[in-house]
Amino acid sequence: MRVAFLGATRGMGRALARLLAERGDALHLLGRNSDKLARSAADLEVRGAAGEVGTTECDLERPETFEAALTAAAEQLGGLEAVVVTAALFATQEELEADLDLTRRLLQVNFSRTVEFCERARHHLLAAGGGKLCVFASVAGDRGRKPMVLYGAAKAGLAAYLEGLDHRFHAAGLEVICVKPGFVRTGMTAGLTPPPFAGEPEAVARRVLKALDRGTPVVYVPAVWRGIMLAIRLLPRAVMRRIGF
Amino acid sequence: MEPGSEAQASPSIALPGLLAAGSKHAATIHTVADQETLSGWGLIERPGREVRSEDLAAITVGAGLTRGLGRSYGDSSLPAAGTWVAASPLADRLLAFDQQSGILHAEAGLSLREINRLFWPRLWTSPVLPGTQDITLGGMVAADVHGKNHHVDGTFGRHLEWLLIRLADGEIVTTSRERDPDLFRATVGGMGLTGHILEVAVRLQPIPSPWIRAESERIAGVDEFVSALREAATDWPFTVGWFDALATGTKLGRGILMKGRWAQPAEAPVEPPSPKMRLAVPFTLPNWTLNRLSMWAFNKLYFHLHPRGVKTGIVHPESFFHPLDVIRHWNRIYGRRGFTQHQCVLPEGERPGAARRLLEELTARGGLSCLCVIKDCGEQGEGLLSFPRPGITIAIDLPAGPGIQELIDGLNRRVLAEGGRIYLAKDTFARAEDFQAMEPRLAEFEQLRRRWDPAGRLSSAQAVRLFGDGA
Numbered sequence: 001m002r003v004a005f006l007g008a009t010r011g012m013g014r015a016l017a018r019l020l021a022e023r024g025d026a027l028h029l030l031g032r033n034s035d036k037l038a039r040s041a042a043d044l045e046v047r048g049a050a051g052e053v054g055t056t057e058c059d060l061e062r063p064e065t066f067e068a069a070l071t072a073a074a075e076q077l078g079g080l081e082a083v084v085v086t087a088a089l090f091a092t093q094e095e096l097e098a099d100l101d102l103t104r105r106l107l108q109v110n111f112s113r114t115v116e117f118c119e120r121a122r123h124h125l126l127a128a129g130g131g132k133l134c135v136f137a138s139v140a141g142d143r144g145r146k147p148m149v150l151y152g153a154a155k156a157g158l159a160a161y162l163e164g165l166d167h168r169f170h171a172a173g174l175e176v177i178c179v180k181p182g183f184v185r186t187g188m189t190a191g192l193t194p195p196p197f198a199g200e201p202e203a204v205a206r207r208v209l210k211a212l213d214r215g216t217p218v219v220y221v222p223a224v225w226r227g228i229m230l231a232i233r234l235l236p237r238a239v240m241r242r243i244g245f
Numbered sequence: 246m247e248p249g250s251e252a253q254a255s256p257s258i259a260l261p262g263l264l265a266a267g268s269k270h271a272a273t274i275h276t277v278a279d280q281e282t283l284s285g286w287g288l289i290e291r292p293g294r295e296v297r298s299e300d301l302a303a304i305t306v307g308a309g310l311t312r313g314l315g316r317s318y319g320d321s322s323l324p325a326a327g328t329w330v331a332a333s334p335l336a337d338r339l340l341a342f343d344q345q346s347g348i349l350h351a352e353a354g355l356s357l358r359e360i361n362r363l364f365w366p367r368l369w370t371s372p373v374l375p376g377t378q379d380i381t382l383g384g385m386v387a388a389d390v391h392g393k394n395h396h397v398d399g400t401f402g403r404h405l406e407w408l409l410i411r412l413a414d415g416e417i418v419t420t421s422r423e424r425d426p427d428l429f430r431a432t433v434g435g436m437g438l439t440g441h442i443l444e445v446a447v448r449l450q451p452i453p454s455p456w457i458r459a460e461s462e463r464i465a466g467v468d469e470f471v472s473a474l475r476e477a478a479t480d481w482p483f484t485v486g487w488f489d490a491l492a493t494g495t496k497l498g499r500g501i502l503m504k505g506r507w508a509q510p511a512e513a514p515v516e517p518p519s520p521k522m523r524l525a526v527p528f529t530l531p532n533w534t535l536n537r538l539s540m541w542a543f544n545k546l547y548f549h550l551h552p553r554g555v556k557t558g559i560v561h562p563e564s565f566f567h568p569l570d571v572i573r574h575w576n577r578i579y580g581r582r583g584f585t586q587h588q589c590v591l592p593e594g595e596r597p598g599a600a601r602r603l604l605e606e607l608t609a610r611g612g613l614s615c616l617c618v619i620k621d622c623g624e625q626g627e628g629l630l631s632f633p634r635p636g637i638t639i640a641i642d643l644p645a646g647p648g649i650q651e652l653i654d655g656l657n658r659r660v661l662a663e664g665g666r667i668y669l670a671k672d673t674f675a676r677a678e679d680f681q682a683m684e685p686r687l688a689e690f691e692q693l694r695r696r697w698d699p700a701g702r703l704s705s706a707q708a709v710r711l712f713g714d715g716a
Binding site: 009010011014036039040042043046186187190 | 296341
């Protein structure tokens, strides 16, 4: 598979990109820091990626970089078969409540900029007759919850967009994969206390890869979070107001 | 420690690594792990905090120490009071591999498990494979680890090309046998005290197949072990013995000798070995799980399950090199009290019977242990504080708890009397005076440390305990 990957330098994105590389897929990495991109590209090449792993700077806070990055990726790979987006901003609810600028940035990056990037990716994929668009939302978007009010709202919006995209363009050949990670032990969550059922990025990546290959529209990782979120969605509001989850 | 003083000591880093697509004005986010305590593999907790990120270069700024996967048993990877430790495992990228020379260049957090998984099927191996693969490249350098091939290939340091290090003053330098060789020698086996190891270049070895042709046999006692290891050394690149320290009399130190070499393609399976499935000890077991009776039974069973004759076969390299790794968190069987390992090397050549006298000391003091390891060592490495030296090394796992300090003191006095020394990566309880008496090399190491870190910024809980840091 020929994959343009936004966010492959760390965490779940790094683990997923490694699985793609180790089975011999071709990758082009997009991200905001060229030094880190080059190091991750080297890592993926040693692991077995097909050909040279290209890199292009692309920053979700600078929408003017989107089109050029996707075009560069498509050119280097000889066409795109999949676009993966794992990049996002993260901050805790406390940090966001204390800083309206950070809140604005996070909502923008995680929702409107990501959607804008996906719109451009969709054009590229559909122009080539279809392909896969795999985007990381979050279980935080499944229901408004105390510890994830703002982050969750942006991810809820993103998940709704991805579902709509699936309905609208599936017949045209676009396969949309919305990944909903629960708590996963990565650099992003390094300062937080892991709950039970916390996942490891490698195991998560294996499950995402399966979903990516099959075109599964929604995938919870680790799998146990599907059940957890089902239960959370069924809880009455009076209960949600009381619990801290 | 007061919560307030913790907050002062904790770093606040604008982590470029935290957000995959943030801007240059990334939010300042505390990434100090929540827990107030850290422990080594022996599960004896000490106050301390670690910072974890993919960007090792960023988090080592101001850190007092870097740790890898925390497999050293005691306090080698724990911070000195008032400092924190940077954790490297997320910094695990391979940066280059040269098919011709076999030189692998990677970030220091890359684990040996990953190197094995990626390179065995390509017919390359790490030149040194210690008892566990859940260690990082940086840790392998810092402890200058050894394996079953020490009598042939020496320690890990011998196979290094160069290291990229962040010095105490923040500068990042490359060091090798040619560039600042004194820094290189002090860093190999220097327990992370000379600088933060950021990247490592090591020469892998080609192998004929990724499988092991192994032979094993029973050995009647410790003296027989010493001579059996000596004999096996001429024919086998990999040798190690497991022995029963609870057997008494002439059976003292009886056990199983394991020998191996990489299998030739003709005798090995065609398929490369797939990574072993792993079970886990799900929670910390009660302290009484391992007691005299269960250890005695385990040791006896392990010995008698081995057939009387020579057992030969083609075995999975993980089973041969890293047998305990198939059980995750096996350290939990020791219970909440935790445990330690006493590993020493004794100059058996100059002092025949030293290994037996150490075991007698252990038995006389009622030390309880299962799964003890014995191995002959070859030449001393170039690292200034590198552990192995010619002789016999013995490793004994011991539950912590009442009496452990006296037991360790007794063993260390025996080691001292025999002219041996202990392995810092395993040590939790040694006294400064005993360690310093064993290590005439310490003065030169400390002198170099002062040269490269005049302000004494780098330290560890172990260096405070044994080297006199902060005194």
